[in-house]
Amino acid sequence: MSVFNDTFHRAMGATASAHGTHASAVYTQNVNSAIDAAFEAIRDEADRVQNVDIKFSKGNIAEAYHAGTFNASAAAKGRADVSAEMMINNKPGQDIRYGQLDADERVAELKYYSTGEKTAKALDNPGYSSSDKVVPTDQLDEVRRVASRESLRNIETRPETSENYAHTAEYASDRLEYEDVTSKPLSNKEAIDLAKDLKSEDTVTPEDHGLDISEFVEWSDIAREAGLAALHAAAFSAALTAAPYLAKALVNGIKKGEIDVDTLSEGAAAVTKATPQAALRASVAAAIVSASQAGYCGEAMKEMSPHAVGMATAMVINSIGYSIKYAKGEMPGNEVALNCIKDSIALASGMLGASLGSSIIPIPVMGALIGNIVGSTIGAMAFQGVHSVTLGICVESGWTMFGLVDQDYQVPEDVLQRCGFDLIKVERINIQRFEPSRIHVQNIDVQRTGVVFLRRGVIGMSAVGYV
Structure with a gap:
């Protein structure tokens, strides 16, 4: 060769x-880029509601958080066809749209009130009946419990209200979810802490709030x-x-x-x-x-x-x-x-x-x-x-290059044969009696002797010897 x-x-x-x-480097870079884009969108939303009280602005920031982390999850799952974005159109039940946009998309309403009961009651709106409902992860169980209770309590007197609460009890979640892609759950306390950090003058990094690649991959x-x-x-x-x-x-x-x-x-x-x-x-x-x-x-x-x-x-x-x-x-x-x-x-x-x-x-x-x-x-x-x-x-x-080169100067068999040596492989020696009478002396004919000069050279992989 x-x-x-x-x-x-x-x-x-x-x-x-x-x-x-x-x-894999491109893959991890895409995920990190999606995380950085998510945090930048969260920061932009925090700047937009800078003058709004935290108890209200935390909901807006939570919307950006869920949309951004959903996109980061899509990148981690290798789903370029799936994404999420905030709608900001003030229409009931349309805080975020997500999924395969313009093809198979869903809409979601987010509510982040101080207690689970208040969050559940805030979702009692007929305009939310066709939307997914996202609530703080630490309030999810209470939201479902309160919604089930209110649905049963209003089933006779206010059937429409009962249906709204029943919808909340069934469809309330702490994340956006589309097939294998999900946003990262966010508790009410975490939303408050995130809003406070972004309103402060201190430097805030994505890792400070769990936005790290290990959380998605x-x-x-x-x-x-x-x-x-x-x-x-x-x-x-x-x-x-x-x-x-x-x-x-x-x-x-x-x-x-x-x-x-x-x-x-x-x-x-x-x-x-x-x-x-x-x-x-x-x-x-x-x-x-x-x-x-x-x-x-x-x-x-x-x-x-x-x-x-x-x-x-x-x-x-x-x-x-x-x-x-x-x-x-x-x-x-x-x-x-x-x-x-x-x-x-x-x-x-x-x-x-x-x-x-x-x-x-x-x-x-x-x-x-x-x-x-x-x-x-x-x-x-x-x-x-x-x-x-x-x-x-x-x-x-004669250098061995730190042991990487073999210096082998044993004369090869073909060279010995060219010099006239008879090479034998001894397997068995038969000893016979020596009888002097059988010795016949003949004349010795002296012929010209051929001389072959040996030289060193490469005889194998990193091996030097006679050639």
Whole structure:
């Protein structure tokens, strides 16, 4: 295999991990952006009602909170088709619209009074009968209890009021909910604290009020993103792996006038081998990066660069493969060390290439992947060139490069045979009696002796000896 082919295939292996890294980095960035947008909308609403008493403004801020956290949840679930927005039209029952807007949307009315009983009675309005009803999470049970009581109490005398209360008892909730997307519940006390903080001069961050990525991304979301990364990486790897074989088969087909079945079979075998590996690498890298960014691996990992995490993941997966081969005797120890060094250089240059690719090709994930392939290939080829020069120095000087190069000067069997030595493999020695009478002395013919000068050179993977 040529140097380019070797380095390109090595880069392709790293690209699968890079795909999972970039895909999960984009995912967590989208969730964080949605959280930031939610908090900005909450802050804007707080500024709009700056001069309104907190006991009234907390309801407006709660509307912004539920709409914003619903959008953050949609981002965490990967639902670009679902969103929420405040309506601000003063129409009964239309505080927020949410769901698939203009297609399958719902409307909700929010009430945040000081007690559950007051909140339940505030929802006694025929204009709210077609809306969802959102109340403070610490009042939900009381709201339902009061609404059920009032529905029964008014069933004979005021049937319309009874129906309104029955609707509240059945449909009151502490969150917006559409399929698997929900807003974050907010208690009455939390709404007051949020309003007070936003009205104060102190600096307020989203994390101060539970608006953190770990509150929205669940393990099921991480598993989903890992699966998607594996699927996309497998398809990407299959396409790149099959492309050279398809091109070769096409050229051979044009020349021979028939389908090149052998080349197509080789391509199918290569795709079958490469695709599962790419899927595994991408899924593992995506899962680790998503879990780290979501805070499931501790605050220290949360602050780490996702590209660094992905690079470490790729190196670990490669090292496991090398270790298995070493344990089975298929790879010597110095080759394991050499491959690990080559991987670290290729992955580092791939990270640089990914950054450049993202800036040059502003297509999410695609630019980074192309840059990663180019960077990894260049890095691996550069290492191969440096290693060749280093081996030349080792040949001349006898240097072992810290134990990575074997200096083996045992004369090979083929050289001994060329020098006239008869090589035998002794299995059994038969001893016979020595009889002097059987010795016959003959003349010795002296012929010209051939001289072969031995030289040192590379005889194997990181091995120097006589050639």
